[in-house]
Amino acid sequence: MDELRPVTTICYYDLGGKLHQMACKVTTVPFRGTKEQEEKLLAVIAELRDTPGALMPIMQRAQDIYGYLPIEVQTIIADQMNVPLEKIYGIATFYAQFALAPKGEYRISVCLGTACYVKGSQPVYDKISELLGIKEGECTPDGKFSLESCRCVGACGLAPVMMINDDVYGRLVPDMIPDILKKYE
Amino acid sequence: MEQYTVKINGIEVTAPKGTTVLEAARMAGVTIPTLCYLKDINAIGACRICVVEVKGARGLCAACVYPIAPNMEVFTHTPRVVAYRKKTLELILSDHNCSCLSCVRSGNCELQALCKEYGVENEDAYAGAKNPSELDESAVHMVRDNSKCILCRRCVAACEKNQGIGVIGANERGFKTKICSAFEMDLADTSCVSCGQCIAVCPTGALYEKSNIDDIFAAIADPDKYVVVQTAPAVRAGLAEEFGKPIGTNAQGKMAAALRRLGFDKVFDTNFGADLTIMEEANEFLDRVQNGGKLPLITSCSPGWVKYCEHYYPEFTENLSSCKSPQQMQGAITKSYFAEKMGIDPKKIVSVSVMPCTAKKFEIGRDNQSGAGLPDMDYTMTTRELARMIKRAGIRWDDLPEEDFDHPLGEGTGAAVIFGATGGVMEAALRTAVEKLTGETLPRPDFVEVRGTDAIKEATYHVAGMDVNICVTSGLANAAKVLDMVKSGEKNYHFIEVMACPGGCVNGGGQPQVHASVRNFTDIRAERAKVLYSLDEANTIRKSHENPEIIELYDKFLGKPGSHKAHELLHTTYVKRVVNKKF
Incomplete structure (x- = not known):
């Protein structure tokens, strides 16, 4: 589960006119x-x-x-x-x-419960994380997508499963992800 | 107080109600190992190293938080307990960076010592995933290496409870738990004051000062450089511990000899700078009292305190004495008066200090600390770093003779040497200020009311028809209490001494690290302070204004205390900072 650990992100703050680089875990979504x-x-x-x-x-x-x-x-x-x-x-x-971090307009929730995990939901999760550039609990800077893992949505027969808001996607493989995400862009 | 009698490994001990098993065992002559426990500030029963068998109890009990009960029977080192402790150590090592060979704490690491004691033979007994971690090298004074952190939270307790700051804490949960600042901000971006109390209490090599000793060795080896060193009062009260001597050993003579053998061109004493500080600060105090200046005057020798004041009580920065710290004054005088006197180009001088302090590493980079047009100080090292230099140079401590400091910046009075203990600056200032105000000689220069390790000390002295209210405090959480009382009008002080570290510089963040097994049962602040007070007692000159080298400095160079030249060289300015950055 190494991939699930948050990794340091770099944020920039404007401190009195001086752009200052700070290694920290502040969300990149602007505060509104x-x-x-x-x-x-x-x-x-x-x-x-x-x-x-x-x-x-x-x-x-x-x-x-x-x-x-x-x-x-x-x-x-x-x-x-x-x-x-x-x-x-x-x-x-x-x-x-x-x-x-805020929840995105589209909340992606990938099941990492036993059945889905055994059927390969981790690579699916990783693919989403890679394409969107966000990690567990984070949200894309435009506020569109947020990513989280969950435990069992009650559709083990369709494993591996993910949900985007109320839409359920089953029998996933990583290659299917780009087309699915496109539908929401 | 109700007394309970308990049996520890069959030995009867009577102790007051509320005593922990750990303390009762100590009374029975038994050391129960601890890692997370720190007396008064961190009794959380988290590390599970101190577990013992208590007759009748279901499981093993954490001795650091388990109170004694009447007729309790405790067994501290049964095979079951020892096996449990060994397993706990193996589990700690399973997520520990065991690079002991190159670790700064090797030989003085509490975890290493316990692993040896409990016969841990395999560092990889529970090999598996390790938490990823990065060094936080953002701060000027220290490094945090979480790969060596055992999550004891002693640093967190020192920062939050003793210092009232709390810029570090345990974040996330479970395996991912780590000690860091909010939002994993760099320490340099927080309101950390660089006091180093976290380093002083760390049991492992997870926290350590940023070392300058390679640069200092290089400067000494450079024939074009004239390398001058000065040592703070408290260093002589701690250094010998690094060479196995008991806490409270006076190292002054051997320290001077060792510095000379290391190759420093001049070995000076910051006590000279401390006497100079008193001349300027006593003058500033009298000036503020007589001319309606901002009161209370608050001391500014402790750079951790100064930064704390700027962050947390910016409304008090005008109360801070404009005097630089003794280190910086000595540095400025070295590159002006001394350079002139010796005919040395001040640009060739490398000014080095040995300090019981990590905040000094921050102080030397502050604005307005370049009295002679060059940085007052070039490098500052901790007491621990000096010990490492002495060891690396192969100098045998026990064979060192007792030597004296060089002159003309090596003479210090009894008033100066007590700067290293809480209350010392106040006492030194009173010795001079009272004589100046009254024009009379004090029969005995002792102001015992301001001595000792109490959190807050107050006194009122009747001087020249005026009641002077003074207050002395150390530990920044205590300083906050004092300032809150001043703010609310509850207290009306004229002069306040604040030292960032509890007990003053003798317990500074740069002093030798003392294992919790000793620290929890000995008041190291008091033991080290005794060295300084006995040096004061033994000194024939005990008032700063009677220091012949100081008198000569004013006669030949500075003029009077508070003169234009003195202001240029010896005084500084402060800034207002915030606790949390605004967005």
């Missing part, structure tokens, strides 16, 4: 948070900040507001709660329920 979303988040923080163990519920509500927890949102929480950004990131990467 609105003023209304930020106000909602600030209200949530104001409501919960004094309750013990407030961080987790605040992070859950933040994810409800934004759909995911990018560095911009985690930074707001860190600054408001006066806790290290790292602490929030540690929680966000520990629990599978938190996402660091």
Whole structure:
């Protein structure tokens, strides 16, 4: 399962006019948070900040507001709660329920459950990852596709299986992937 | 306090309720091995090395977090326990980069020591996938090599709990867990202050300083260079530990001899720079008090503290003393006054320091640290790096004679040598400031209220008709508490001393690494500080303004403290930074 491990990506930040290269795992999808979303988040923080163990519920509500927890949102929480950004990131990467990247317009979900895996879903997954240039949990910069693995969609007879939103594709081989993706572009 | 009697390997021990099995075993003369446990800051029972058999308990218990109970019977080294520990070590090695031959910690690695102790013969007993990892070499002062990390989280605890910073932590989960910063940012892009406390507590070679010793050896070998070295007060209180001597051994004389044998052209003492700092800082303090300047004045000798202040309390940067640290002052004077006096081209001088500190590696690259038009300092190495140089040069520590420093930048007073312990700068400043304010000689120059390893020390001195409120703190989490009290108006101090590392420089991030088995049961801060206070006691000159070389420096070169020339050479500026970058 080596291929599933996230590998360092390079991001560029504009720090006071100086383009600065930073090795890190910030999503390449531009942040599109609105003023209304930020106000909602600030209200949530104001409501919960004094309750013990407030961080987790605040992070859950933040994810409800934004759909995911990018560095911009985690930074707001860190600054408001006066806790290290790292602490929030540690929680966000520990629990599978938190996402660091948004879901794409088309959510690709490849089954890596036992039956699909035995029938060769890993090479299918790898092909998608290679063609889209994204890894587990990530989203293409244009916001179109996101990629995740899942465990059993209940169609083992069609193994290996993947879903793109509600469309189910079965008996896949890697060569079929380019044509399937084309349908959504 | 309720007392419980327990049996450890059949030996009866009575200890207060709340004592852990680990501590009770120590009282019975038994060392239970630990890897993740660090007293007061990291009792998480995660590494499973400290497991013991407790009669009646279902499984093995983690001694570091298991409290004693009345009549408890504990067995610490049964065959079952020993086999379990060995297996745990083999499992740790299954995801460990076992390149011990070239590892900076080889010979002083806690994991290596335990593997030897428990007879681990096969590093690949559980061969399999290893976590991919990259070196983080982004910071100027250190390297993180996660391939050697055992996930004990001692660095995380030191950073978050002692220093109140928390720029590193355990991220992801399960096999993929790794210690890094948020979003796997480079350490250089975080609000890390370079204090090196993470390195000081790391049990393995996963964290280490960026070494400059190859550059320094090359400079010494270059006939066109004039290489000058200075050593900080705290180095002499720690260096001997690298040569197997007990904690609290004074290494001053042998250290000077070793530096001379390494080939440095001049062996100076940062104590001279410390006395100079006091002259300037005491003057600055009196000036601020008498002329309505910004108070409280806060010391600026500790570069980790300065960077912390800039990141976390930027509103206090105007309170920081504009004085450079002793290292930088000494560097500036070396390339101006000393060069002039000796007729040496300052461009040929390579200025090297030995520091108990990793933040000094950051400090030498700061802006406004080039008093003589050249960088005040060229290289700075830690106490550990100096020990490596001495060993590489084949110098036999035990055979070294006791030698003195060179002059004219080698004379230091008792006031200067205590800079290395928390409270020392304050005491040194008071010795000079009080005499200047009152115009009288202090009968005894001891200000014992500011000594000791307490987190926060306060005192009020009645001087020349004025109550002077002072505060001394060390460890950045404590500094935050002090600043919060100043901010809220709860406290009204005139002068505050802050050292980034708990206990001051003697416990700096560049000092010899002490195994947790010792650190958890000995206060290394207090033991090393004793060396400095006894050197102070033994010195015939105990006030900075009585240092003859300092008097001569002002007479012949600088004029008065706070003069234009002094400002050009010895003072600096600060910047305001942020904790989290804004997007």
